[in-house]
Amino acid sequence: MTTEQILAFAVIGAMMVAFLWDRLRYDVVACVTLIVAVALGLVPAAEAFSGFSDDIVIIVGSALVVSAGVARSGIVDFAIKKFFPSLTSIRGQMLLLVVTVTILSAFIKNIGALAIMMPVAFQFARRSGTPVSAFLMPMAFGALLGGLMTQIGTSPNIVVSRLRAEITGEAFSMFDFTPVGATLALAGTIFLMFFYWLVPKRENQTPSLQEALESSTFSTEATVGKQSPFLGKSLNQLLAIAPGEVIATAILRGHTRISPFPDIVLKENDAVLLEGTSEPLDRIVSQAKLLLSGKPIGKSETKASGEIAAIEAVISRTPFIGLSAAARLQHHGSISSPLAARASASANV
Numbered sequence: 001m002t003t004e005q006i007l008a009f010a011v012i013g014a015m016m017v018a019f020l021w022d023r024l025r026y027d028v029v030a031c032v033t034l035i036v037a038v039a040l041g042l043v044p045a046a047e048a049f050s051g052f053s054d055d056i057v058i059i060v061g062s063a064l065v066v067s068a069g070v071a072r073s074g075i076v077d078f079a080i081k082k083f084f085p086s087l088t089s090i091r092g093q094m095l096l097l098v099v100t101v102t103i104l105s106a107f108i109k110n111i112g113a114l115a116i117m118m119p120v121a122f123q124f125a126r127r128s129g130t131p132v133s134a135f136l137m138p139m140a141f142g143a144l145l146g147g148l149m150t151q152i153g154t155s156p157n158i159v160v161s162r163l164r165a166e167i168t169g170e171a172f173s174m175f176d177f178t179p180v181g182a183t184l185a186l187a188g189t190i191f192l193m194f195f196y197w198l199v200p201k202r203e204n205q206t207p208s209l210q211e212a213l214e215s216s217t218f219s220t221e222a223t224v225g226k227q228s229p230f231l232g233k234s235l236n237q238l239l240a241i242a243p244g245e246v247i248a249t250a251i252l253r254g255h256t257r258i259s260p261f262p263d264i265v266l267k268e269n270d271a272v273l274l275e276g277t278s279e280p281l282d283r284i285v286s287q288a289k290l291l292l293s294g295k296p297i298g299k300s301e302t303k304a305s306g307e308i309a310a311i312e313a314v315i316s317r318t319p320f321i322g323l324s325a326a327a328r329l330q331h332h333g334s335i336s337s338p339l340a341a342r343a344s345a346s347a348n349v
Contacts, residue, residue: 007040079120090134093124094196095189097135098142102185105146106153114143126245137199138192145188148181150174219249220281222290224270230288235272236262241284246276 001009015033018024037043051057087093097117104113121139125132147154151161151174165171224231230238235248239262248260252271258264266272272290274281285292 004042008037008042011037011040011042087124088128090128090130091193091196093128093130094135094138095193097121097124098138098189098192101139102142102146102189105143106149106181110143110147110154113146114139134196134199138196141188141192142185145181145185148184149178150181151177153177153181217275217277218281219273219275220285220292221252221271221273222285222288222292224266224268224272225289225291226268228266228289230266231268233266234262235260235264235266238266238272238284238288241287242276242280245280246274246284249273249275 011033014036015029018029018033019026034043034048038045038048087096097120101113101117104116117139118136121135122132124130125135144154147157151157151172157172157177161172235251239246239248250273251258251260251264251266252273253267253269260272274284276284284290
């Protein structure tokens, strides 16, 4: 073996050890490995970053954009509510995801099939309380197996077909791979349905600030404008965009505070006070074309008029820990403000 070959194997071996060690992010390991390879002269400096112009990078980036667009469009929620309203078992949800991804992967790029179904996986995980990792790995297996069924399902099939055409003058047809590929895909799907518990279920024990914010509950004030498709419709129809994930605590109509009855009809300039996690709130605001006030505290008209004020506080050290807001307020007397009334109804310390 030449010196360059020994160094190349050493760099690849060190990279694999770093991956198995799992203490550094995989992208950091890959970038450091590339830099070491360039420093040792194994990779020409002029071609060090040529991989970023590869088609697969564009495809992966585009797939993520498509996935986010599908998630925000509401198509996923509509499909789940319409066709699978009572699908709650993990095995049933996994069967739907794996079979769909497997079939789609036979005719479109594997990454694209995953991008389309990933929002469904996140919805199922949120509804059933199951770690999303339990769905994502079987979906990845399904995408790989589905690609075996047709000529265009996966890149190796295309390469082999092209090579056969160069050698024999005749390429493989579209469904020459189907008998073997479909058998493997069916066997893999059946295996996943009975042995899905072998898939590791991993939960993020140290979430980042962004992840913590996404899982936290927020309150927001959104106004029904002229462009909103829910103008003249009931509050219940608005909340149906994210059923069970977002609640309305009040409706502000001028200087009047209205109780959020489900059948109340929304009028122009109605301000709806919503509570929920960030993703469902964003979905309602974007799909219903609601307007966020964006007014700083202390400068809004409601603050100036003394009608309504909202304050968010973080509790650190307090003797109230372990008591609900309602219990604490009842201990000290009657509720004396709209803020206290809202706290007594929905907050726990």
